[in-house]
Structures are given as structure tokens and as C-alpha cells.
Amino acid sequence: MRRVVVCGVGVVALVSLGIFATFMPGSHSEPGSRSEPSNVAAGHAALLPPPPAAPQAVAALAAAGRAQLGTPADNGAIKAPSPPAPKVVAGPPCQTPGALGVARVVEIDTTGGPGFGFQHFKAYDFLNPGEVVLTFDDGPWPINTPAVLAALAAQCTKATFFSIGKHAVWHPEILKQVAAAGHTIGSHTWSHVDLVKKSPADAKDEIEKGISAVRAALGAPYAPFFRFPELRHPPEMMTYLEGRNIAMFSTDLDSFDFKIKNPDQIVASVMTKLKKDGKGIILMHDFQRATAQALPELLSELKTNGYKVVQLTAKTSIETLPEYDAMMSQEIKGGTANARPTASVVRTVSEGN
Numbered sequence: 001m002r003r004v005v006v007c008g009v010g011v012v013a014l015v016s017l018g019i020f021a022t023f024m025p026g027s028h029s030e031p032g033s034r035s036e037p038s039n040v041a042a043g044h045a046a047l048l049p050p051p052p053a054a055p056q057a058v059a060a061l062a063a064a065g066r067a068q069l070g071t072p073a074d075n076g077a078i079k080a081p082s083p084p085a086p087k088v089v090a091g092p093p094c095q096t097p098g099a100l101g102v103a104r105v106v107e108i109d110t111t112g113g114p115g116f117g118f119q120h121f122k123a124y125d126f127l128n129p130g131e132v133v134l135t136f137d138d139g140p141w142p143i144n145t146p147a148v149l150a151a152l153a154a155q156c157t158k159a160t161f162f163s164i165g166k167h168a169v170w171h172p173e174i175l176k177q178v179a180a181a182g183h184t185i186g187s188h189t190w191s192h193v194d195l196v197k198k199s200p201a202d203a204k205d206e207i208e209k210g211i212s213a214v215r216a217a218l219g220a221p222y223a224p225f226f227r228f229p230e231l232r233h234p235p236e237m238m239t240y241l242e243g244r245n246i247a248m249f250s251t252d253l254d255s256f257d258f259k260i261k262n263p264d265q266i267v268a269s270v271m272t273k274l275k276k277d278g279k280g281i282i283l284m285h286d287f288q289r290a291t292a293q294a295l296p297e298l299l300s301e302l303k304t305n306g307y308k309v310v311q312l313t314a315k316t317s318i319e320t321l322p323e324y325d326a327m328m329s330q331e332i333k334g335g336t337a338n339a340r341p342t343a344s345v346v347r348t349v350s351e352g353n
Contacts, residue, residue, distance in 0.1 A: 094156035100299050101156045103131065103308035109315045110224045113242030117250030117281045120233060127279045131308045134159035135249065137188055137227060138287035140167055140174035147292035149181055155299045158311040159183050161286060162227040162249070165190035165213030169332050172217035179218055184312050186225030186249070187214045196232045203237050205324075209331075212324040216332060221317030225249060246318065252280025255291070263294035271301050 094101060106126060108114070115121030127133070134152075136159055139145040145161075152159055161178050163185060168175050179185055189195070190209035198206065207226070214222060224246045228237070231250055241248055253273045257266045270282060284291050302309070 096154055096156060098303070099154070099156040100303040100309055102158050102311050104310045105313060106310055107313050107315050108225075108247055110245050110247040113238070113244065113246055113248060115238075115248040115250065118252050119231065119254070120250035121248070127281075127310060128308075129278050130306060131279050131310050132274065132302065133281040133310050133312060134284070135162065135227075135251070135281060136160070136284050136286040136291075137162045138164055138167065138192065138285045140171045140178060141287045142171060142174065144289050144292045145171075145174050145286045146177065148286040148295055149177060149183075151292070151295035151299060152183070153181060154296065155303070157299065157309045160186060160223075160225065160249075160312050162186045162188040162225070163210075163214050163217075164188050164192050165210035165328075166192075167287075168214045168217035169328070172219075175214070175217045176219070179220065179222070184225070184314070185214065185218065185222040186227065187211045187318075188227050189229055192229045194230050194232055195228060195234050195237055198234075200234075200236050200240075203234060204240060207237065207241070208321055208324040209327060211318060212320045212328040213331070215318070215320045216325070216328045223247075223312075223314035224316065224318035225312070225314065244319075245316075247314070249281070251283035253277060253282045255282060255284045257284050257288050257291040257294070261288070261290045263290050263297070266290055266294040267298045267301060270298055271305070274302075274307065275305075 108116075114124060116124055116126075118125075134157070136148060139148075139161055140163060148159075161183055163175060163178075165187065175185070187207075187210045189206045190213060191206065193206055195203040195206060211226075224244075226241060226246050227249045231254075233248070233250075238248065253270065255266055255270050257269075260266050260269060266284075270284075274280065274282070284295075286292065
């Protein structure tokens with residue numbers, strides 16, 4: 001296995017407003033908007049984008065992001081060093097002969113908020129022909145996320161999980177399982193609302209609450225990786241994330257698993273698109289039951305067809321903002337960072353017939 005460093009520069013190509021105005025057929029739906037439990041993060045709908053923020057508003061957001069982290073400004077102030085990124089967990093030797101495995105581990109320098117995924121970002125083409133990145137959104141979630149983890153472990157391969165903040169604090173033990181298995185974790189807002197519908201201040205709150213929630217649930221540092229809900233990227237929020245040195249991820253290949261909801265059809269959808277494109281970042285959802293059911297066959301198909309998995313890691317860890325950490329402490333009411341697993345606190349000692 002080779003280890004490669006992908007260094008981002010300080011500029012991310014902004015997408016045009018036309019991306020927002022057209023809502024792709026089958027674009028991402030909120031988990032709670034279909035057949036899933038009603039206590040899932042609030043739903044959203046496709047709307048035309050609001051007018052772009054005034055230049056001074058965009059500049060103010062970028063400055064706020066820099067100031068909160070001590071990013072160098074025009075006066076030459078020196079930024080405090082970022083915490084080191086968590087080490088990649090190698091895990092035990094693979095027990096599956098001829099497993100898919102991991103062909104390459106790449107490290108991303110998130111300085112300046114680089115963007116990845118050719119659906120929206122064109123600057124960085126780091127995958128070789130036949131290489132894929134496995135990504136999962138909207139977890140952690142009972143049954144489904146552990147099933148996804150089991151399928152990945154059986155093939156000794158790794159993925160990146162973009163977690164919803166609410167789901168992270170509801171199910172911290174599952175998110176910790178994701179980290180313990182050596183996968184990369186990023187954030188996906190607090191409640192999966194469409195940020196195009198929000199004011200810049202409210203959108204910032206959604207982003208930062210999600211970042212702090214995932215940190216609180218994990219009790220450990222994680223990657224400065226972020227994916228926008230529905231892949232809708234308000235320009236002012238892209239500018240804000242650039243100032244926060246957080247990498248933004250779109251996709252090259254959307255499985256539309258949330259819409260298809262049939263394991264065999266999900267496998268066919270991914271493989272058909274992959275054979276056309278030859279490589280790419282694949283978007284799936286560990287929240288979806290059908291995806292968990294489809295994954296063993298999908299990974300087998302990737303192996304059979306000669307595709308190689310690339311794991312994403314980050315050069316440094318994300319830095320949370322104290323005010324949002326405090327907000328999450330109130331939300332969690334007791335915290336999850338140092339909490340023992342529920343099974344070690346509460347256990348069944350007897351059951352009736």
C-alpha cells in the first residue's frame with residue numbers, strides 16, 4: 001500500500017448559481033422525509049437559491065472564520081498550530097483471502113478549504129483510473145451503520161462517514177465504533193437542513209453545531225471534512241469554510257440509494273455509473289437500510305471488476321469553536337465524550353416470560 005499526500009491550496013473554485021437553481025432528479029432527501037422514523041433530523045425541500053450575499057457579508061463571514069481560529073490576517077498575525085490529526089487505525093490483519101482492502105491512503109491538507117468531487121469541484125483530480133473513495137452520509141444510525149461497518153470489515157476496506165450532529169449525539173456509541181474501525185469521520189451539519197434556505201448566521205450555526213456535536217459524541221479529534229446537505233453549496237458558506245480551513249466534499253458518483261431503496265438496484269446503479277466514469281468518489285448513506293443490505297455485494301463487485309479503494313485522511317484535525325461546544329454540552333445534558341457505553345451502565349438482570 002502506498003501513502004500519498006494531496007495538498008490543497010487556499011483557493012476553491014466556486015460553483016455557479018445555476019447549480020442551485022436546478023434540483024437534480026432524486027437529489028438528496030432528508031432521512032425523516034420518507035419511511036424512516038419520525039425523530040430523524042428535520043426534512044428539507046428543493047428551493048431556488050436566495051440572491052447571493054453582498055460582498056461585505058461574504059467578507060465578514062470569511063473574516064469571522066479566520067478570526068475565530070487565529071488564521072493569519074493582513075496584519076501578519078500568526079495562527080496557532082492545529083492539533084495533529086488522529087492516526088489511521090490499521091486494525092487486525094485481514095481475515096478475508098483476496099479481500100478488496102485499501103490500495104492507497106491519501107492525506108489532505110485542508111488549508112483554505114479545498115473542494116473535492118467533480119459534480120461541483122474541478123480543481124483536484126487525485127484518483128487514478130479504477131480508483132474509488134467510499135463515502136457514507138447521515139449516520140450514525142442503529143442497525144444500518146453497524147451493518148455497513150461489518151461489510152467494510154469483511155472486505156478489510158475503509159470509508160469516510162459524514163455524520164449528522166443530531167444523530168451523533170443520539171448514538172455516540174455507534175459513531176465511536178466507526179472511529180475504532182479506522183474509518184475517517186467528517187461532519188454533515190447539525191440537522192441536515194438545506195443551507196440555501198437559511199440566513200448566513202443560521203447556516204453558520206448549523207455547520208458549527210454539527211461540528212461540535214460530532215466532536216462531543218466521539219470524545220476525540222476528527223477530520224476537518226464537511227459535506228453540504230443535498231450537495232447545495234451557498235457561496236457565502238463556502239467562503240466561511242475556506243476561512244475555517246475545512247475541506248468540502250461533493251461527489252463524482254451519486255448512488256441515489258435513498259431514492260432507489262432496493263439493494264440489487266443500488267448495486268446496479270453504482271456499477272453502471274462507475275463503468276462509465278472509470279473512477280470516483282461514491283456517495284451512499286449508512287442511514288439507509290437498503291444500502292447496508294447492498295454493500296456486501298457492491299464491495300464484491302468492486303473487487304471482481306478490479307477497482308481499488310482509496311482512503312481519505314486529513315493532515316490536521318478540526319478545531320471546534322468554544323461557544324458551540326458549550327451549546328452542545330447543554331444539548332447533551334451531561335455530555336457523551338466521557339460517557340461509558342450504555343451496556344456498562346445499565347444491564348438486564350432478569351426478564352419475565
